[in-house]
Amino acid sequence: MNAVLNKSMNHLAPLVAYGAIIYSAFLFAAQTQAREHLLGALDNETLLNCENLYWSGQSLEANACYLSIVRTVNPPEIQAEAMWALGDLYTADELLEQAAQLSPDNAMVLVRTGELYNRTFQYQDAYNFFNQALALEPDNAWAHIGAAEALSSGNNGEEINAHMEAAQSHFAAPSGARLRSMIMSINSVMERDIYDEARNMLDQAWDLVEDEGLPSMQLNALEAALAFVTRRTDEVQHYIDAALEEAPPYGDAYAIPGYFASITRRYSESGEFYQKAVEIEPNSWNAHLELGQNYLRLNQIDAGIRHIEISYEGDGFNPKTLNMMRLLDTFTENFVDLTFPNPPEGDGIPELVLRLDRNEVDVLTPYAQELAESSMAVFEERYNFPAKEPVIVEIFPNHEDFVVRSIGMPGVGILGVTFGYLFAMDSPTGHPNETYHWGTTLWHEMAHVYTVEASEHGVPRWYSEGISVYEEWNTGPIPGIKIPGYVLNFMAEGAFLPVAELDDGFMRPTYDEQVIVSYMQAGLIFQFISEEYGHDKIIDMLYQFVEGTDEVTAIETALNISDSEFDRHFKQYVDIQFGPLLNNLPIWQQDLQTTLQEFDAGNWEEAIAAADRAIFTFPDYVEQDSPYIAKALAHSQLEQDDLKFETLETFWQLGGYSARALKELADEYIARGQKTEAIKVFRDVHYADPFDETTHGKLGDIYIELDQPAAALQEYLVGLALNPLDQATANYRIASAYKALNEPAQSMGYLMTALDIAPQFRPAQQLLLELSRTEN
Amino acid sequence: MRIILVFSAILMSSVSLSAQAELYVTIVQGLGGEPTFEENFHTQSQTIAEASASLTDADKITFFNGDDATRENLLRHFSTQSAIMDVDDRAAIYLIGHGGFDGEEYKFNIPGIDITTDDILNVMDSFPGQNHFLLNTSSTSGALLEPLANENRILVTATRNGNEKNATFFGEYFVEALSSEDADLNKNNNISIEEAFGFAQRQVEEYFESQGQLATEHPELTGNGAAQFTIARINQVAISTENPRIAELQEQNLEIDRQIESLQLRRTELSNEDYIEQLQALILQSARINEEIDQLTRE
Incomplete structure (x- = not known):
């Protein structure tokens, strides 16, 4: 028996409860919904005809086509696909269950059920369906890919790799499955900023597409994303246009570059991509969510709320949407803005906005204002960069609200997140113990504002984090190099990474403490540069990132040494500074x-x-x-x-x-x-x-x-x-x-x-x- | 041992009981089980007895502890007390010790047979008049709240229900309030039930917060009149017997206090402006009187 799709609140919910009567009413109003290209996973001609109509931009005809599948005699698994395409996921789920009962040996029914559950963010159930499919057909490439995708919501690297390997290497794997597997891999290496490898993989994927005559819009969208993140901005639109020429309703042509713009902290451009994505594909609920989150990061609150609400109306399955909706209630009702100076001087635009909870505003305002204004003055001078927009500081009394505001999902142990001129952080009331120094967090995040904006969002993660830690130690409210005791153990074991790989310590940690170890290493790197080469070199390197320069080149240019030479010198510095302590640890x-x-x-x-x-x-x-x-x-x-x-x-x-x-x-x-x-x-x-x-x-x-x-x-x-x-x-x-x-x-x-x-x-x-x- | 305490009478700067009304105080020190608890309960009980001595005659303060604190002795005592009490009189009962709740019945632990919810309810019901006060500092004491609920009865318990079973800190803080200036929120040198409760409640919260622990007790106060029920006096000022002028000024001040109390009760009948104006005038008079008393005292 199928697991039941969970949906906490959705206007489609009554369909299951009331059956056929509402079922008809739904079909009258149904519209084709965005979903992924099948890439040959199914071979039913009637269904593929509908799919072709959809992807060629004939949406009305596609709609009619899917409706005809539902209204005429067709296998339940094909009717399920039509209902899925029409946006009725509950009925699609029921029909797939019927199909599984009628054809218990049909692995693809289980695979498509798993895909449906992946699309509705129920990854454990999805994984179970893929495993059932693999029990019937151990080499089923689609099942392996689906299982890998389900697992990617967690932290199961080895198992994901095993599934991906199985999908790509089996001689009988369908070409569409291999393409999808390659696309997942390209996404993965691009998320890790390994752009050279992404380039190679894209070339291989293009060969496959051309040899097998497969659709290429996803590769064009990834090409656009790669062009964007490697600062070949004049090439971006070319690839997007190519994707849209092949598949006019393909909103992901914009959404995929939008995603990579977002994870590289270029939120303004990300918002522009997502805006176009929803214009092309108004039913792309995820694009609406991402667009809404981007607007919130850019302090365009009303626009952000509007798109998150659209996303929620269309897709109540997405836990990120649900979390954001809950957050918005708090955000709109409990928070107040205070602008400084008040009244504004000169052009009438404030320099600082404190967005605080009503219950904390009278307590935090004087100290947050004092700290924010003094840190802004310090960083303006130390990084030769005057803020060009008001800096917005949001302080959340509820830690989970802050995390949802930052990344959409709760349960993450972060203290502050900077989006550009806006940053959000935990209030001291979010941490009822003595370990949280909110003044230092504010100082740290404010340093990010200046490094991120001065580099036009081009600064690598480790570089920005390192400067923030270095500023905590040198100019922050409690100066002094502060290294947690457990980090010293890792230092003694030589756990610091080569500078060229330091971003991995933040983005892809291989042990629990590695993120904090990387923070400390990054901070010490700037302590080292400042003491050995002078603070000005830090600024020189920062401004190189405006042009998309990588850290290795930046080091070579500013310090006139190779990255390996830099690593060697840095190790000597750490040995001198901490050697006696580490030896006696x-x-x-x-x-x-x-x-x-x-x-x-x-x-x-x-x-x-x-x-x-x-x-x-x-x-x-x-x-x-x-x-x-x-x-x-x-x-x-x-x-x-x-x-x-x-x-x-x-x-x-x-x-x-x-x-x-x-x-x-x-x-x-x-x-x-x-x-x-x-x-x-x-x-x-x-x-x-x-x-x-x-x-x-x-x-x-x-x-x-x-x-x-x-x-x-x-x-x-x-x-x-x-x-x-x-x-x-x-x-x-x-x-x-x-x-x-x-x-x-x-x-x-x-x-x-x-x-x-x-x-x-x-x-x-x-x-x-x-x-x-x-x-x- | 049952102790009748004898302390000197002190000026009551604000009188909560009517002129003829009496306050009957009963303190029951329950079983501690361990020497530390025994000692704590005894210290708390003694402090309450000393604080009560500034409010009522010594023969109206009864302290049960040790082998004397039996159910039989307690019920006999309360039976006698209720028989002599008038409708204007008030009773204050302090239960200092451990307790338990089995899901149906609350028991306060004393030597021999424990006293139960029904015993306590019967005792409280037996007193003539209203606004009698019961403090129970034991764990699970919140189990009494529902069976004893009565808006004309003041109940203070260390826990909010019968499920909070850990040994409590509330009693210690409540007793600390009886001699703390910090607890005297209206600066009248009297500690009311409401003030002591507020002080202790805040201290309990801060204690658990400072330990980084979830609070295992949540004190409760129910019933009307807790703000008017004085349970201790601090910085007592005796009416001067040597300087008749000072005595006269002190009497005047008491009269002004009564006028302020009366004004505050009529607050809703006045505009805010009128209220503040009248209040200011009365307090100015009081301030001038106090200034003169200070001057005369210095001379």
Whole structure:
């Protein structure tokens, strides 16, 4: 028995439930839907006649042709194909099930059922059907290709390769199946930016097409895509035209280059391709979705919503569409835009837009604005690139909303994504623990804006990521080279990739930690270039990517050495910088472990001793499991306040960002009368944990003491926005700041709110007396 | 051991009970099972007893612990108490300890036979008048909410239902509120049930958040009158017996407090402008009085 097509919401759903009556009504309104060319997978002449009509652009005739198949006596598997072509996937599914019951040995019925399930994103069911087909016909090339496609939604590289190999190598494999298999392979190598190999494979595919007389529109679309990604832009349209000449309704002639434009982060051009794709093929629901996502990335929100809704109306199977629809509800209802400067200067166009959740806007705005504006100024100067459009910063309190906004599907552990002048990132509330420093993420993503836009979206992934990490370390809110402990293990094992292959570490990781290892390697590469060749060389290389130069050539041109020479020098740099540590890594890790074990056992003296040894080996290590934290806490247990303070101070000065540790340090500074230092620490806390009302209150109080009421007011307003339990104090603090700013009316408003809550609140009563005497 | 506590009487700057009304406080320290729990429960119970001493006469505060905290003794005590209570009087019962819920019945763990939902319901129902208060800090204590539900009865439980079975932190924070200025949100030097609950609830949330753990307890407060029911006083100010002028000013301040309370109750009858104007005038008077008291005190 067939699995049942799942569709959470769709206007076609009642067709199955109510059977023949609605079935007729549907046929009256049916229109041929976009689907892939059969490439000879089926040989029913009546069906192929309909297919030919469709692909030759005679859509009305094709429609009538498919309808006639449904209305006349035909095998159920052929009727299923007609219903599929007419867009009724449920009935197609039922008919295929009937066909399977009538012809249990017909492998192609199972293959086509699998294809239908692949098209409806139900890959596990699809895979099962292909396997059933392969049980009947182990060499069925179509089944192998279908199984490979079903598996490609997961992470099953070896099994995919085995199926692809089986499809391509068997002597009896139909030429259409071999072509489809080659097209999948070309897509795969192009997704990995291996354009030379794609070129070779395309040439082989062209030979096959010409020898066997197969349709060539898919190859032309891939040629267009390859021309686009290799910056042969004047050739793109030629290939698209050739595809459309052969198959006028073939929207993928544009959608395929659109896809490759999108994955190479050229969203503007991608949108243009997809726009043309939906003009040619209005029923290409996936193209509408991609177009909608592209519009959202380009900050054309209304247009984005429109196309995603069209996609949803047409195809409720696509989980990406469903996710996007759910996101749009949040996006349109919960988010507000704030523009800066306000009002805009000069041409009236703002430089910065913060798009924040309503519940977080009052808390995050001052710090996000300050960080965004300062990072923009830094990057403009360091990369000789003034932003040409407003930079839009979206901060999501819900991590899954952020991921869906970024890539369409939830469940991915990313923190920020930059599309160009717009980037999206997680709010600190999306990560309720101490490991997330949102200020650094904002800084990192803002660096992407400048590298991506300065290179006109031509910068390789590793290059852009490397600069962002390098900027985190050198100009970010918590400067200092920060390498997670587990990455050191990989460094000790020599896991860094040659620079020419570094993109693979991001795009096609071969082990779980490789993406982070690659981030660190890329950051260190720019640290190395900056120290050995100067920061200007980084800029020189960046601007070479505008012309489509590859990284190897860019290195050769800017640094005057080959990439292999560069790798050798870089290794020497890493050996010099980290060699002593990496050689002693097991000892350091043992000391770190001992620190935590002794601490957990309450052996404070032993914990401190082990922490001191770990710090001696690696003094710059200030991650969340830093020995400084355990050491400070152990000193605290022993009531060694000065040692605790010194430990926390060193931790902070080295770039430690544990909010709890920093709050302790700030309190120590206050107790010691070092208010300026306390301010600096509290401000650092904001970039890790801005949702602690106590911090804002304490910082505001220091500002008041230092006669900086405007700064105090900002902190107090944020404190009130956090809806503190003690509303009276929060309102009183604001009133006192306004009083200090000589704004008595504002002061009185907040003061009376405080006194309404707490009439006997003595400091507030005192302020009321002062205000009333000033009035008189 | 049953302890009757004796503490000195302190000025009540805001009176929640009517002039003749009495407050009857009963504290039951349940079985701890382990020394740490025993110690914690005892400290919490003692603190409640001390806080209550600022609100009512010592002979109206009863503290059951150890072998005395049996079902028989408790039921006898409550029977006697309800017999002498007036309709204007209020009862406050604090159950500090462990509890269990088997899906049908909640039990608070004491030596011998535990007290059950029905026992507690019968006790609460036996009191004349309304707005009596029950605090139960045990795990699963939320199982009491439904059977005891009554809008004229104030219930505070450490959990929201009978399924939250982990040992709770709520009681510790609730008791901390009784002497915390941070819990005194209206700065009147009184801690109401609502204030103590809000303080403890926030602390529980912060605790679990700081540990990066899902909260295993969600405190609940039901019933009317929690904001008006004072359960502790902090920074108590005694009416001066040495300086008659200060005593007079303190009395005036109490009168102004009553006027403010009355104004706040009539808030919906006034425009916002009128309300703020009248409130401001009253608080200004109070502020001037306090200023004069401070001056006289300094002299």
